Every structure is written in C-alpha cells, then in structure tokens.
Amino acid sequence: MGLSKLPDSGKFSESLIAAGFQQSRFDYAVFTWTKGTSSIYLMIYVHDILIMGNDEVAIKGFKQYLHSTFHIKDLGLPKYFLGIEIARSYQGISLSQRKFALEIISKAGLSVCKLAIIPIEQNVKLTIVDYDAGISQETDPVxxxxxxxxxxxxxxxxxxxxxxxxxxxxxxxxxxxxxxxxxxxxxxxxxxxxxxxxxxxxxxxxxxxxxxxxxxxxxxxxxxxxxx
Structure with missing residues (x-):
C-alpha cells in the first residue's frame, strides 16, 4: 500500500487501462487489476493515489511501471488519508477518524466544552434564532x-x-x-x-x-x- 504523486489525470487513466486495469463505472476514481489470485486496487484523489493489493510482487512491479512512465514520488505506507488515520498490526488494519473529528472540534472553538452523551434534549426543534439565543446564554453548543x-x-x-x-x-x-x-x-x-x-x-x-x-x-x- 502506498501513496504517489499523480500526473495528468487523463494520461494517467489511459496508462492504467493500457496496463490491464479496469476503471469502475460507479466511481471513476477507482481502478482494479486482477490476474489469477493477485489483485491491485487504485484510488485517485486530486494529486495522490492510494495503492492496495494482496500481492507485494505485483504491486512492486506496478510501481516500477509507474516510475518508468511518469515522474512520481512514492510516499511509502500511508498513515493519514482523506481524514482517516491508518494503523497496522498483526491483527489487520485499523481505520479511525478521531484526529479528523478533533480538528473540527478545535476549529469550531469547542475544545473546552464538556462532554455529554446527549448534547441537546431529544425531539427539540429549534430555529436559528432559538439556537443563537441559547449560545448567547453560554449553553454548550453542538x-x-x-x-x-x-x-x-x-x-x-x-x-x-x-x-x-x-x-x-x-x-x-x-x-x-x-x-x-x-x-x-x-x-x-x-x-x-x-x-x-x-x-x-x-x-x-x-x-x-x-x-x-x-x-x-x-x-x-x-x-x-x-x-x-
């Protein structure tokens, strides 16, 4: 699994198809390659790609193909991608958005707010005016x-x-x-x-x-x- 800098998207897609990859009809940013029991999956986001697969040899050969075709940079094993933390162990891969959620809370200025299982009373329907009035009374915002x-x-x-x-x-x-x-x-x-x-x-x-x-x-x- 690795991250690489992405070249021109149109030319890049053509090169993947020429290498035997199939572009998903349901998500054009996803490409798959299968040969026997070996599989490689690619996800493209802006200028980066995420490479996944079950065959290290096939992935290594594919990376060499990319290096010989484009000017890219292999960033190694991903630790953070699209707001998702990626952690590995012998038991498998763990995905978490904790860091992303904490960043949103910090940007909203709510880092010092007290935690609550239910932040507001259930079934309450507030207008924006009611909500703003509640904030002005120093109640915990949501x-x-x-x-x-x-x-x-x-x-x-x-x-x-x-x-x-x-x-x-x-x-x-x-x-x-x-x-x-x-x-x-x-x-x-x-x-x-x-x-x-x-x-x-x-x-x-x-x-x-x-x-x-x-x-x-x-x-x-x-x-x-x-x-x-």
Whole structure:
C-alpha cells in the first residue's frame, strides 16, 4: 500500500487501462487489476493515489511501471488519508477518524466544552434564532444544525432508512436519515434535509427510500467492481 504523486489525470487513466486495469463505472476514481489470485486496487484523489493489493510482487512491479512512465514520488505506507488515520498490526488494519473529528472540534472553538452523551434534549426543534439565543446564554453548543433531527429505524440487516415529516420549523422540509451495512460493518450513513417540501409523511418516506435505493445501487456496483 502506498501513496504517489499523480500526473495528468487523463494520461494517467489511459496508462492504467493500457496496463490491464479496469476503471469502475460507479466511481471513476477507482481502478482494479486482477490476474489469477493477485489483485491491485487504485484510488485517485486530486494529486495522490492510494495503492492496495494482496500481492507485494505485483504491486512492486506496478510501481516500477509507474516510475518508468511518469515522474512520481512514492510516499511509502500511508498513515493519514482523506481524514482517516491508518494503523497496522498483526491483527489487520485499523481505520479511525478521531484526529479528523478533533480538528473540527478545535476549529469550531469547542475544545473546552464538556462532554455529554446527549448534547441537546431529544425531539427539540429549534430555529436559528432559538439556537443563537441559547449560545448567547453560554449553553454548550453542538456541532450539528439543531433544526435538523432524524431518527433511524432498522428495516433490515443490510440497510436502515427513515424520514420525518416537516421537521424544520423554518423551511418545513423533512429530513432523510440512512445507513447501509455489509454484514456487521457500517459502510455509508447520511442525514440530510430533503430538497423539497413534502405534502405528506408518505411522500417524505418515498423520498427517503429513493435516496437509500440510489446509495445502495452505487455501493453494490462499487463492491462488485472490487470483487466483493
């Protein structure tokens, strides 16, 4: 696994395809190469690439190919990538966003705030005016928009989706909440205001299901490209 400086993206993609890589149809920044039991996976982000695989010899040969084709710099084993800390042990690889979360808390000026299991009372729907008034009274602020509130109800082992109806007291828009698992592992989770005002709770539920379905189609296709 390694990080390298990325050359021109168009030329780089062409060189990967010429080397036998397949570009994912569900995420154009992901490339895969498979030969027998050997696999190499590439993820591109801006000027960096993340190289993963199960065959050290194949990865080493691929890096030599990149060095002979482009001017790149191998940064070695990654420790921090896209806000995710990467730690290794004999038991496997551990991914954590603790450092990223602490940086957000620090930038928001909340490093000295007291920890709370539930930062605000449940089911409270505040407007921005109410929220600002609470801050001025030196109450503990929260890191999320307090006008957004959603609860997730487990629908099946693979996916959870739920919506509320006209939760926001200002825009009257509903909120969609979803999470998708692969076995016991959480892959994707989102909470977002719906783009339009729903005329009924049923319409809000359908919007939530449509959003979850789109997310599942994308994840299933991406996992299939990765050989899962």
């Amino acid at each position: 890191l999320e928009d307090p006008s957004v509130h959603a609860q997730a109800e487990v629908v099946s082992h693979e996916r959870c989706t739920e919506s509320d109806y006209a939760t926001c007291p200002m825009s009257r828009r509903s909120t969609t909440g979803l999470c998708i698992k692969l076995g016991d592992y959480l892959l994707s989770w989102k909470t977002k205001k719906q783009p339009t005002v729903s005329l009924s709770s049923a319409e809000a539920e359908y919007q939530a299901m449509a959003k979850t379905t789109c997310e599942m189609v994308w994840l299933r296709g991406l996992l299939r490209d990765l050989g899962v």
